[in-house]
Amino acid sequence: MSLSNEQVLRVASLARIELTAGEAGDTLAKLNGILGLIEQMQAIDTSGVAPMSHPQELSQRLREDAVTEPDRRDDYQKTAPAVENGLYLVPKVIE
Amino acid sequence: MSRNDWEVVIGLEVHAQLTTASKIFSGASTAFGAEPNRQACAVDLALPGVLPVLNRGAVERAIRFGLAIGATVAPRSVFARKNYFYPDLPKGYQISQFELPVVQGGTITIRVGEGEKSYEKRVNLTRAHLEEDAGKSLHEDFHGMSGIDLNRAGTPLLEIVSEPDMRSSAEAVAYARALHALVRWIEICDGNMQEGSFRCDANVSVRRPGAPLGTRREIKNLNSFRFLQQAIDYEVQWQIDTLEDGGTIRQATVLFDPDTGETRVMRTKEDAHDYRYFPDPDLLPLEIPAEWLERVAGEMPELPAAMRQRFIDEFALSDYDAATLTASREMAAYFQSTVDAAGMALAKPCANWVMGDLAARLNKAGLEIADAPVGPQQLARLVTRIADNTLSNNIGKKVFEALWNGDGGPSADAVDTIIETQGLKQVTDSGAIESIIDEVIAANQKSVEEFRSGKEKAFNAIVGQVMKASRGKANPAQVNEILRRKLGG
Numbered sequence: 145m146s147l148s149n150e151q152v153l154r155v156a157s158l159a160r161i162e163l164t165a166g167e168a169g170d171t172l173a174k175l176n177g178i179l180g181l182i183e184q185m186q187a188i189d190t191s192g193v194a195p196m197s198h199p200q201e202l203s204q205r206l207r208e209d210a211v212t213e214p215d216r217r218d219d220y221q222k223t224a225p226a227v228e229n230g231l232y233l234v235p236k237v238i239e
Numbered sequence: 240m241s242r243n244d245w246e247v248v249i250g251l252e253v254h255a256q257l258t259t260a261s262k263i264f265s266g267a268s269t270a271f272g273a274e275p276n277r278q279a280c281a282v283d284l285a286l287p288g289v290l291p292v293l294n295r296g297a298v299e300r301a302i303r304f305g306l307a308i309g310a311t312v313a314p315r316s317v318f319a320r321k322n323y324f325y326p327d328l329p330k331g332y333q334i335s336q337f338e339l340p341v342v343q344g345g346t347i348t349i350r351v352g353e354g355e356k357s358y359e360k361r362v363n364l365t366r367a368h369l370e371e372d373a374g375k376s377l378h379e380d381f382h383g384m385s386g387i388d389l390n391r392a393g394t395p396l397l398e399i400v401s402e403p404d405m406r407s408s409a410e411a412v413a414y415a416r417a418l419h420a421l422v423r424w425i426e427i428c429d430g431n432m433q434e435g436s437f438r439c440d441a442n443v444s445v446r447r448p449g450a451p452l453g454t455r456r457e458i459k460n461l462n463s464f465r466f467l468q469q470a471i472d473y474e475v476q477w478q479i480d481t482l483e484d485g486g487t488i489r490q491a492t493v494l495f496d497p498d499t500g501e502t503r504v505m506r507t508k509e510d511a512h513d514y515r516y517f518p519d520p521d522l523l524p525l526e527i528p529a530e531w532l533e534r535v536a537g538e539m540p541e542l543p544a545a546m547r548q549r550f551i552d553e554f555a556l557s558d559y560d561a562a563t564l565t566a567s568r569e570m571a572a573y574f575q576s577t578v579d580a581a582g583m584a585l586a587k588p589c590a591n592w593v594m595g596d597l598a599a600r601l602n603k604a605g606l607e608i609a610d611a612p613v614g615p616q617q618l619a620r621l622v623t624r625i626a627d628n629t630l631s632n633n634i635g636k637k638v639f640e641a642l643w644n645g646d647g648g649p650s651a652d653a654v655d656t657i658i659e660t661q662g663l664k665q666v667t668d669s670g671a672i673e674s675i676i677d678e679v680i681a682a683n684q685k686s687v688e689e690f691r692s693g694k695e696k697a698f699n700a701i702v703g704q705v706m707k708a709s710r711g712k713a714n715p716a717q718v719n720e721i722l723r724r725k726l727g728g
Binding site for chain 1: 266295298325383
C-alpha cells in the first residue's frame with residue numbers, strides 16, 4: 145500500500161499542517177517508507193494476539209470523584225491573547 | 240404511493256451527562272450555571288504538560304447503566320482520541336472510547352402508544368461509552384470574535400447508542416423516554432434537557448419493506464421529546480418525497496429548526512469529519528474487576544421493569560396501571576409509600592388516586608410529584624376513609640382539595656381534622672337518609688310521576704335532589720336502594 149500526494153495533502157489539512165509542494169513530496173516518501181515497514185510486519189501471523197492499546201502492562205488508576213481544583217481563571221486568562229466577560233476570545237468560527 | 244409503502248428505520252444516539260461532582264479527567268467542578276471559565280482548570284484548558292486522571296464516579300455510573308440494561312460491562316476497555324479542530328475543544332481531540340467501549344449490548348423494553356392500542360417492544364443497544372464533553376462557543380458579537388466558555392469541557396458523558404430498531408417517531412420517542420426515565424431512576428444523570436444533560440441524535444432512513452437499509456441522515460442535538468418527534472416526522476416525509484420524486488438521499492448530518500419545523504443540511508458525507516481515532520497514550524486500559532461489578536450490583540435499586548411486574552403480582556394492578564406508576568422513580572416511590580400506609584388491599588384505589596386526581600392536580604399546578612403538597616401518608620388516610628365509608632368518593636375529592644391547600648396540617652391526621660371541622664362525614668344512618676328521601680319525594684311529585692310512567696331519567700334527578708339535600712353526604716348506594724324501594728321501582 146502506498147499513499148498518493150492527494151492523500152498526504154488531505155491528512156495535512158485535517159491536522160492543520162501547511163505543506164509546500166516540496167514538503168508534501170518529502171512527506172509522501174517518508175510516509176510510504178513507514179507504510180512499507182508496516183506491510184512487512186503484517187506478514188507475521190498475529191491471530192490470537194490481543195491488540196495492544198498501551199505499551200505498559202498496567203491498568204488505569206482512578207481518582208475519587210471530588211472537586212479538588214480551585215478557580216484560577218484570573219491566572220489562566222493572563223496568558224490569553226484576548227478575553228472578555230470571562231470568555232476566551234477567538235477568531236469567529238461557525239460550523 | 241403513500242407513506243405506508245415505506246418502512247422507517249431509526250437509531251438513536253443519546254448523550255447523557257453523568258451526575259458526578261467533578262469532571263471525568265480533572266478535579267474541576269461540573270456544577271451548572273457558574274460564571275464563564277470559573278470551572279475550567281489546567282487539564283480542561285489543555286495547558287502544556289497536563290495529564291488526564293480518570294474519575295471513579297464516572298466509571299461507576301457507566302457500570303450501573305450496563306447492569307440496568309443487562310449489557311456486558313467490559314472487564315477491559317480503552318480510551319481513544321477523536322481528533323478534530325474547534326475552538327471549544329482546546330486539546331484538538333476529544334477523549335472518547337472507540338473499539339472497546341465500557342458497555343456492550345443490552346436491551347430496553349419500551350411501551351409505545353397508550354391504552355389498548357399500545358404495544359411492547361424490545362430495543363437492542365449497541366454500546367455505551369464514556370467520553371468528555373466539549374466547551375461552549377458563543378457567537379454573539381464580541382467585535383467579530385467568538386467567546387469560548389470551557390466550564391463544560393471535560394464534563395463526563397455516557398454516549399448510549401441503539402441499534403436501528405425503531406420503526407416510527409413514536410417508537411423513537413418511547414425509547415428516548417424509557418432511557419430518560421432509566422438514567423434518572425438509577426441516578427446517573429439528572430435528565431435535565433433544558434440544561435443539555437440529555438441530548439438526542441437520530442439516525443433516520445427509509446426503505447421498501449424487505450429492502451436493504453436506505454441511506455441515512457443524522458439529525459443532531461434534539462433537546463426535547465417534542466422536537467425529536469417533529470424532526471423525525473419531517474425528515475421521514477422529506478426522504479419519502481425525495482425518493483418518490485426520483486431523487487436520491489445523500490448521507491448527511493442535518494439540524495432541526497424548531498421555528499420552521501424543518502431539517503437542513505449541516506454537512507454532507509464528502510466533508511464529514513475524519514476523526515482519525517487512536518488509543519490515547521495518556522490513559523491506560525480501564526479494568527473493571529468482577530468484585531467491583533458485584534458491589535455495584537448489590538447497591539442497585541429495584542429497576543422499573545421489576546417493580547412494574549411486582550405491582551402486577553403483589554397488588555393485582557393492570558399492566559397499564561403498573562407501567563404508569565413506574566414511569567418515574569419518584570412516582571413509584573410515592574405510590575409505594577401510599578400503599579404501605581393504606582394496606583395492600585387498597586392498592587387499586589391508591590393507584591387510581593395517584594394516577595387520577597393527584598396527577599391532574601400536579602399537572603394543573605405545574606408541580607413534580609416529589610413536591611406534592613399532599614403527602615403519601617395523607618393520601619393513604621383519605622383512601623382509607625373512603626374505603627371504610629366515612630367519606631363518599633365525591634366528598635373525598637373535597638377533602639383532597641382541602642389537603643392540597645394545607646388545611647389541617649401536614650400529617651395524615653389532617654384528613655380526620657378536615658372531615659370533623661367541615662362536617663363531611665358520610666351519612667350512612669338509613670333512618671336519616673329515609674327522612675331526607677321522604678322530604679324530597681314530597682317536594683318533587685312531578686319527577687316521581689314521570690319515573691312511575693317509565694322515565695328512568697327521572698329517578699336520577701330525584702337521586703340528585705337527595706344528594707343535594709344531604710349536601711353530598713348521603714351514601715349514594717344507600718340512597719339508590721332506599722329510593723327504589725320507596726318508589727316501588
